[in-house]
Amino acid sequence: MPILEIILICILIAGAVLFVLWKRRKGIEHMNRQSVEKSEQNATRDFVISYSVDTDPGGDVNVSPVAGELTDLLPPAEEKGELHQVPEEKQQQEQQQEREPQHEPAEILPGNVFPLGATFNGAGVNFALFSLHAEAVTLCLFDASGQRETTRLPLMAGAAGVWHGYLPGARSGLVYGYRVAGPYEPAHGHRFNPAKLVLDPYALSVVGEFRDAPVHYCYQAEAQHLADTQDNAAYALKARVLDEPFDWEGDVAPSVPWSQTVIYEAHVKGLTRLHPQIPEAIRGTYAGLRHPAMIAHLQRLGVTTLELLPIQYFVDEPHLQKMGFRNHWGYNSIGWFAPEPRYWSGREGTTPLSEVREMVKALHAAGIEVIMDVVFNHSGEGGALGPTLSLRGIDNAVYYALHSGGGCENWSGCGNALNFAHPRVVQLVMDCLRYWVSECHIDGFRFDLAVTLGRNGAAFSQSASLFAAMQQDPVLAQCKLIAEPWDIGPHGYQIGHFPAGWGEWNDQFRDVLRGFWLKDGVTRSVFAQRFAASADCFRKPGRSPATSINFLTAHDGFTLADMTSYNHKHNLANGEHNRDGHSHNQSWNCGEEGPSLDDDINLLRRRVRKAMIASLLLAQGTPMLLAGDELGHTQQGNNNAYCQDNELTWLDWSVADHEMVAFVGKIIALRKEIPALSNGQWWTGQPDAAGVCDVTWLNPAGSVMTPHDWDDSASKALMIRFDRDWLLLINGSGHQVNFNVPEGRWRVRLSTVEDVSKPGSSFVAPPRSFACWQAKL
Numbered sequence: 001m002p003i004l005e006i007i008l009i010c011i012l013i014a015g016a017v018l019f020v021l022w023k024r025r026k027g028i029e030h031m032n033r034q035s036v037e038k039s040e041q042n043a044t045r046d047f048v049i050s051y052s053v054d055t056d057p058g059g060d061v062n063v064s065p066v067a068g069e070l071t072d073l074l075p076p077a078e079e080k081g082e083l084h085q086v087p088e089e090k091q092q093q094e095q096q097q098e099r100e101p102q103h104e105p106a107e108i109l110p111g112n113v114f115p116l117g118a119t120f121n122g123a124g125v126n127f128a129l130f131s132l133h134a135e136a137v138t139l140c141l142f143d144a145s146g147q148r149e150t151t152r153l154p155l156m157a158g159a160a161g162v163w164h165g166y167l168p169g170a171r172s173g174l175v176y177g178y179r180v181a182g183p184y185e186p187a188h189g190h191r192f193n194p195a196k197l198v199l200d201p202y203a204l205s206v207v208g209e210f211r212d213a214p215v216h217y218c219y220q221a222e223a224q225h226l227a228d229t230q231d232n233a234a235y236a237l238k239a240r241v242l243d244e245p246f247d248w249e250g251d252v253a254p255s256v257p258w259s260q261t262v263i264y265e266a267h268v269k270g271l272t273r274l275h276p277q278i279p280e281a282i283r284g285t286y287a288g289l290r291h292p293a294m295i296a297h298l299q300r301l302g303v304t305t306l307e308l309l310p311i312q313y314f315v316d317e318p319h320l321q322k323m324g325f326r327n328h329w330g331y332n333s334i335g336w337f338a339p340e341p342r343y344w345s346g347r348e349g350t351t352p353l354s355e356v357r358e359m360v361k362a363l364h365a366a367g368i369e370v371i372m373d374v375v376f377n378h379s380g381e382g383g384a385l386g387p388t389l390s391l392r393g394i395d396n397a398v399y400y401a402l403h404s405g406g407g408c409e410n411w412s413g414c415g416n417a418l419n420f421a422h423p424r425v426v427q428l429v430m431d432c433l434r435y436w437v438s439e440c441h442i443d444g445f446r447f448d449l450a451v452t453l454g455r456n457g458a459a460f461s462q463s464a465s466l467f468a469a470m471q472q473d474p475v476l477a478q479c480k481l482i483a484e485p486w487d488i489g490p491h492g493y494q495i496g497h498f499p500a501g502w503g504e505w506n507d508q509f510r511d512v513l514r515g516f517w518l519k520d521g522v523t524r525s526v527f528a529q530r531f532a533a534s535a536d537c538f539r540k541p542g543r544s545p546a547t548s549i550n551f552l553t554a555h556d557g558f559t560l561a562d563m564t565s566y567n568h569k570h571n572l573a574n575g576e577h578n579r580d581g582h583s584h585n586q587s588w589n590c591g592e593e594g595p596s597l598d599d600d601i602n603l604l605r606r607r608v609r610k611a612m613i614a615s616l617l618l619a620q621g622t623p624m625l626l627a628g629d630e631l632g633h634t635q636q637g638n639n640n641a642y643c644q645d646n647e648l649t650w651l652d653w654s655v656a657d658h659e660m661v662a663f664v665g666k667i668i669a670l671r672k673e674i675p676a677l678s679n680g681q682w683w684t685g686q687p688d689a690a691g692v693c694d695v696t697w698l699n700p701a702g703s704v705m706t707p708h709d710w711d712d713s714a715s716k717a718l719m720i721r722f723d724r725d726w727l728l729l730i731n732g733s734g735h736q737v738n739f740n741v742p743e744g745r746w747r748v749r750l751s752t753v754e755d756v757s758k759p760g761s762s763f764v765a766p767p768r769s770f771a772c773w774q775a776k777l
Contacts, residue, residue, distance in 0.1 A: 135192075184227040251364050285345040739763045
């Protein structure tokens with residue numbers, strides 16, 4: 001066939017294809033216009049329904065309609081507590097946004113497949129959403145409140161499953177969501193349902209609040225294999241296009257070396273909600289955290305790095321909403337790019353993003369790093385029968401790890417697990433991390449249940465796709481990366497197996513130190529192993545002692561005060577009949593359960609807490625202090641206060657233990673003086689060229705520890721000498737111990753007991769005590 005005929009045939013075929021596509025697009029637009037008109041009619045009918053609300057003695061809310069037919073489409077009535085209260089300033093700002101005109105274009109252009117999300121370029125907005133198995137994706141526009149759907153526009157199917165479109169004339173502030181059509185085949189993992197509006201996983205700002213209701217579920221309650229056709233657009237979470245410039249005024253990251261890092265784990269609201277020196281209007285907010293009074297406290301302690309519990313947009317679990325609780329900790333993310341608005345003050349001229357940036361800038365100016373605790377192991381959509389909020393309706397079979405029956409793997413214990421075997425899930429996390437670093441100057445991340453992130457399928461790998469991507473990324477190169485090295489999946493305990501450069505939470509340090517000071521059975525050998533940065537776990541090529549993130553307490557579990565006041569958990573307030581939370585806490589109440597009026601018991605508790613804090617802060621590795629432990633904060637024995645957004649978890653500064661605050665600050669300052677704790681080198685115990693050992697382990701008689709000494713479970717006393725200049729005297733037993741100290745002229749730099757004898761050739765160490773001496777020059 002002549003070449004010209006071939007060309008002509010190709011042109012004709014191409015023309016026919018373009019014509020069919022044009023007709024199909026016109027048909028979709030016509031159907032969308034009809035759907036919007038019908039939705040607006042339904043929405044009008046929805047909004048005129050009124051309610052009669054009754055609360056039974058048990059606290060359950062009963063909602064019955066006075067008029068209308070759509071009662072079970074609507075979210076439940078307000079529940080008790082602060083769950084759905086909106087500050088007056090926020091309400092005023094939302095009303096102002098509703099009055100502002102929305103620049104909605106009449107036509108959508110093809111746009112670009114990259115970047116994902118909604119991107120304002122000065123003249124319009126590009127929308128891009130990944131869904132490999134979708135058959136159609138519709139961009140839905142809303143009024144500023146997010147209540148009324150105004151426009152539906154079809155996105156174009158692009159390369160590799162990215163749907164895209166460009167809206168010329170669109171501006172920052174535009175509210176949008178997606179409807180994604182495709183197969184509804186739960187047994188094969190597909191749960192597409194265009195009746196359910198879904199949130200863009202790349203949303204930079206989230207509009208609305210998730211209130212559990214049947215309308216949010218993609219299946220019919222009585223026939224789960226059938227799709228539910230009720231439209232949830234009026235009540236679904238939406239995204240708001242965001243373009244928010246910010247003047248960083250030359251902000252410079254503190255870049256604290258790992259070897260000099262001291263972490264302070266805190267909750268934005270819990271830390272500041274009751275602080276008397278912070279103005280009431282900004283307590284419990286990002287703005288409150290940057291207040292001079294708060295920064296002064298952090299500097300007084302000497303901590304270098306603030307690790308914040310999740311501040312990415314999260315939702316309250318349905319079961320908590322039914323009980324009238326809310327998720328206080330925030331480990332239930334659904335909008336990973338968006339700052340959580342419940343920690344925003346709502347002040348005029350500010351946004352959640354602007355307050356996060358101002359907070360980081362102020363902390364950086366004070367020399368303090370900011371690390372975010374991030375939750376990528378699961379999403380807030382729960383198990384396969386949970387609500388459809390975002391990923392489930394976008395492409396469930398891609399975003400979630402599924403088993404053969406189409407249900408979600410539950411390696412997180414929260415109902416689902418993200419599928420890090422797929423490159424687009426890896427991309428989602430990478431894009432998100434880069435965003436927080438680039439746009440908010442975040443200094444690092446602590447990854448919740450990080451083993452899930454390293455599963456390419458069910459198996460964990462140190463060289464998993466996400467880890468490899470992070471290691472080579474220039475934006476993340478200077479970030480501190482910390483793993484919680486476990487999940488509940490197969491072979492889920494992976495301490496010591498994360499890539500070089502990562503830090504890892506060391507629960508073995510926690511358990512051994514608790515056992516040494518509060519229980520029996522921990523030998524000096526095991527104690528020394530953990531005190532020396534758990535070299536058996538972490539001493540590998542490319543890893544330093546700082547890899548071991550040492551801690552005694554964290555957000556989950558007893559506080560330090562409760563560790564020495566309760567033998568048992570007291571979690572009745574959580575509404576689960578004390579079944580939740582760990583029962584194995586290795587705690588000791590020192591003779592009486594709970595608060596005591598006995599002076600001897602209180603003195604013992606104080607002495608033990610000081611000894612535990614000293615052994616944490618003067619051990620090799622990276623110490624992490626739980627906010628409030630320096631204040632004497634108690635949660636009244638609740639070791640799982642994840643749903644207690646109240647005075648139980650808010651730090652009470654009015655009863656702060658100022659002497660303990662000063663004590664903690666003194667130890668951290670002392671730590672910085674001791675080279676063996678800040679030089680980043682593994683201890684060898686071998687003499688250098690001058691004959692000086694970096695560390696020497698001595699028994700109470702002053703002799704080098706023998707194998708018998710190490711394994712003698714009856715003795716809990718030892719000395720640790722750093723170089724020639726520093727000596728730690730540790731007595732974990734319940735009786736006095738005589739120490740024969742090395743020769744030299746010594747002075748006491750730290751003691752956990754009030755009355756201590758002067759240094760000499762011998763020293764009587766009181767029960768459960770810790771002392772640090774320095775050689776005189």
